[in-house]
Amino acid sequence: MQKKFGGAAIFLDRSDINTDEIIPAKYLTEVTKEALKPYILEDLKLDGFDPKGDDLKNATVVVTRENFGCGSSREHAPWVFEVNDVHTVIAESYARIFRQNMFNCGMLAIELPKQDIDALMALRQAGKVTVAVDLDAQKLTAQAGDQKKEFSFEISQFDKALVEAGGWVEFADARY
Amino acid sequence: MGKTLAEKIFDSHLRDEPFSGTKILNLDRVLCHEITTPVAIADLIWREKDRVFDREKLKVVIDHVTPSKDTKTATQAKILRDWARRHEIPDFFDVGRNGVCHAIFPEKGYIRPGFTVIMGDSHTCTHGAFGAFAAGVGTTDLEVGILKGVCAFREPATIRINLNGTLAEGVYAKDVILHVIAKLGVNGATDRVIEFRGSIVDAMSMEARMTLCNMAVEAGGTSGVCMPDMTTVEYLWEFIKGDFSSKEAALEDYQQWISDDDAGYADVLDIDVSTLEPQVTFGYKPDCVKTMEELSGTPVDQVYIGTCTNGRIEDLRQAAAVLKGKMIADSVRGIVSPATPKIFQDALKEGIIQIFMDAGFCVTNPTCGACLGMSNGVLAEGEVAAATSNRNFNGRMGKGGMVHLMSPASAAATALTGVITDARTL
Ligand code: SF4
Numbered sequence: 114m115q116k117k118f119g120g121a122a123i124f125l126d127r128s129d130i131n132t133d134e135i136i137p138a139k140y141l142t143e144v145t146k147e148a149l150k151p152y153i154l155e156d157l158k159l160d161g162f163d164p165k166g167d168d169l170k171n172a173t174v175v176v177t178r179e180n181f182g183c184g185s186s187r188e189h190a191p192w193v194f195e196v197n198d199v200h201t202v203i204a205e206s207y208a209r210i211f212r213q214n215m216f217n218c219g220m221l222a223i224e225l226p227k228q229d230i231d232a233l234m235a236l237r238q239a240g241k242v243t244v245a246v247d248l249d250a251q252k253l254t255a256q257a258g259d260q261k262k263e264f265s266f267e268i269s270q271f272d273k274a275l276v277e278a279g280g281w282v283e284f285a286d287a288r289y
Numbered sequence: 290m291g292k293t294l295a296e297k298i299f300d301s302h303l304r305d306e307p308f309s310g311t312k313i314l315n316l317d318r319v320l321c322h323e324i325t326t327p328v329a330i331a332d333l334i335w336r337e338k339d340r341v342f343d344r345e346k347l348k349v350v351i352d353h354v355t356p357s358k359d360t361k362t363a364t365q366a367k368i369l370r371d372w373a374r375r376h377e378i379p380d381f382f383d384v385g386r387n388g389v390c391h392a393i394f395p396e397k398g399y400i401r402p403g404f405t406v407i408m409g410d411s412h413t414c415t416h417g418a419f420g421a422f423a424a425g426v427g428t429t430d431l432e433v434g435i436l437k438g439v440c441a442f443r444e445p446a447t448i449r450i451n452l453n454g455t456l457a458e459g460v461y462a463k464d465v466i467l468h469v470i471a472k473l474g475v476n477g478a479t480d481r482v483i484e485f486r487g488s489i490v491d492a493m494s495m496e497a498r499m500t501l502c503n504m505a506v507e508a509g510g511t512s513g514v515c516m517p518d519m520t521t522v523e524y525l526w527e528f529i530k531g532d533f534s535s536k537e538a539a540l541e542d543y544q545q546w547i548s549d550d551d552a553g554y555a556d557v558l559d560i561d562v563s564t565l566e567p568q569v570t571f572g573y574k575p576d577c578v579k580t581m582e583e584l585s586g587t588p589v590d591q592v593y594i595g596t597c598t599n600g601r602i603e604d605l606r607q608a609a610a611v612l613k614g615k616m617i618a619d620s621v622r623g624i625v626s627p628a629t630p631k632i633f634q635d636a637l638k639e640g641i642i643q644i645f646m647d648a649g650f651c652v653t654n655p656t657c658g659a660c661l662g663m664s665n666g667v668l669a670e671g672e673v674a675a676a677t678s679n680r681n682f683n684g685r686m687g688k689g690g691m692v693h694l695m696s697p698a699s700a701a702a703t704a705l706t707g708v709i710t711d712a713r714t715l
Contacts, residue, residue, distance in 0.1 A: 144364060
């Protein structure tokens with residue numbers, strides 16, 4: 114089943130945020146996804162960011178910079194987003210395994226060029242930002258206060274098929 | 290145009306190309322450990338698909354926290370153990386016979402040139418040292434690998450790194466790879482295979498090649514690879530002698546995987562390592578690298594020698610050569626974790642364990658342990674470690690702790706003085 118995308122955005126304005134920051138290794142002893150929920154981004158140190166704050170609690174979209182999700186292969190990183198209803202990540206670029214894990218879980222890891230991420234980040238001045246995703250048109254619409262911006266993105270046929278199938282297990286099981 | 294080793298493996302293992310650019314490969318090995326596999330197992334059970342595609346091709350180990358330290362890690366181990374028994378997986382390694390995954394699987398001869406290998410572990414790239422395509426994946430990829438024996442990849446382009454010159458005495462594969470990562474940056478090889486070539490690699494042992502390939506992922510690489518040669522054949526010989534009439538015949542067969550002279554590369558780097566000095570990381574990213582000399586005098590609380598990067602017998606020999614007949618500083622806790630039982634036994638026979646113990650080191654059983662801050666030497670807030678591992682992320686060895694990555698010889702020298710020390714100055 115396809116997941117829901119878009120919604121209120123939170124901004125993590127730094128490159129190279131690694132999976133240890135997204136979900137620390139000490140929680141890898143959990144054997145259910147749900148148990149990870151309270152620990153999202155617990156070790157991320159970033160000005161103005163509070164891992165226990167309302168901004169993160171309300172967010173369903175993460176906007177960030179380059180090489181997001183680098184480091185460990187732990188799928189706990191996408192899972193901690195999944196169980197917190199963050200199904201959409203928008204970044205300048207990703208580490209390979211994290212990106213694949215997102216699509217394998219039927220979630221979206223969207224890549225936008227730096228100037229678009231800059232524009233998205235700038236939109237924060239106008240108020241809280243919400244993002245709408247149109248997968249078929251490959252378009253994002255971001256809105257804050259009375260300001261609205263549109264961006265187009267690329268998604269490969271395979272990644273789209275994974276999102277539509279609800280993930281790689283469903284896709285592979287139907288096919289191999 | 291010719292093909293790279295990775296391209297040859299992709300061609301020979303292609304199962305399907307559902308969309309242009311997406312290659313579904315047949316897998317020769319699916320490796321499993323107790324951190325990332327239990328969730329895949331739970332999901333397979335939940336989907337009522339508790340099956341394995343080929344129990345001979347699955348290789349399973351409990352290595353990250355072993356023996357289990359608490360109820361949670363015991364539960365993870367139990368899920369993996371029960372599953373391995375249920376499916377009668379012949380190659381399953383439990384307490385007493387287990388070791389760090391990327392050390393024990395090659396040691397058992399499971400990895401061969403031309404193989405496709407996945408594991409739910411980012412340092413799976415280590416196995417590329419044998420001329421295999423070996424990539425770390427997430428749990429969902431692992432789950433599909435276990436069930437169907439396939440994995441999807443975008444065919445990665447290759448960066449060729451020619452390592453030439455001569456390595457100075459006291460400079461090792463770890464120093465070379467830290468230098469390469471500093472050059473490439475933490476995402477310089479994202480979606481790329483790093484091919485290690487040149488006279489330096491030709492002269493390296495399999496152990497040293499594994500150290501190189503192990504850290505390919507720290508530059509973002511999908512896999513690191515070395516070309517199979519006589520060194521590869523010699524290492525594997527006891528496992529393959531039934532398959533070939535002679536070592537020469539094995540070599541000839543393996544040479545089919547070597548990249549063609551006219552293969553296309555995304556990038557080619559020539560690095561002369563003749564002037565390279567012992568390297569060490571600072572800060573919290575593996576591409577933040579200086580020479581040991583530049584950081585010399587920095588105090589450390591703990592020295593950790595082991596892991597899939599540098600916990601093999603050669604590494605222990607290098608450290609022991611520095612430690613022999615000396616005592617580590619009072620201010621330092623020394624921990625050494627031979628990566629597999631065989632390495633432990635060899636070290637015992639060679640008198641290396643004795644040297645470590647005489648020097649004041651704690652010798653632990655084979656495990657990942659403190660490498661990822663889960664057991665066996667977790668750091669307290671504000672503490673600093675010198676380690677032979679591969680990741681210096683903030684909090685990696687314990688919340689609020691920091692890690693300097695270095696070679697086993699450098700770590701041993703640092704243990705002796707209690708401050709970062711170039712072993713050549715002792
Ligand atoms: S030794 Fe460290 S890096 Fe290697 S597999 Fe274990 S936890 Fe991972």
